[in-house]
Amino acid sequence: MSKSIRTPAVDHLFEAILCLKNSEECYTFFEDLCTVNELLSLSQRFEVARMLRSNKTYLEIAEKTGASTATISRVNRSLNYGNDGYDMVFTRIIDGNTEE
Numbered sequence: 001m002s003k004s005i006r007t008p009a010v011d012h013l014f015e016a017i018l019c020l021k022n023s024e025e026c027y028t029f030f031e032d033l034c035t036v037n038e039l040l041s042l043s044q045r046f047e048v049a050r051m052l053r054s055n056k057t058y059l060e061i062a063e064k065t066g067a068s069t070a071t072i073s074r075v076n077r078s079l080n081y082g083n084d085g086y087d088m089v090f091t092r093i094i095d096g097n098t099e100e
Contacts, residue, residue: 017029044066044067045067045074046086047064047067048075049075049079049086049090052072052076053086058072058073
């Protein structure tokens with residue numbers, strides 16, 4: 001049984017993130033919120049997802065990002081069987097559309 005992430009505390013976190021206006025505000029907030037390693041891990045997963053969507057091989061991804069094959073596999077599983085969150089963001093980045 002998986003733990004639900006839909007909690008009031010997570011709602012508050014997402015509300016805080018959604019009020020950020022630009023990259024500089026993101027840096028300021030996330031540097032306070034996360035450790036350097038946590039932030040680098042999140043950004044590494046996002047880069048892995050981007051590279052997987054660009055049809056890069058596990059070897060290319062591991063060499064460029066330093067991600068383990070376990071991490072690459074986990075991200076690939078999310079891309080293929082997850083909630084389509086990565087694809088939603090990739091589409092918005094490509095389209096330049098950040099508003100709904």
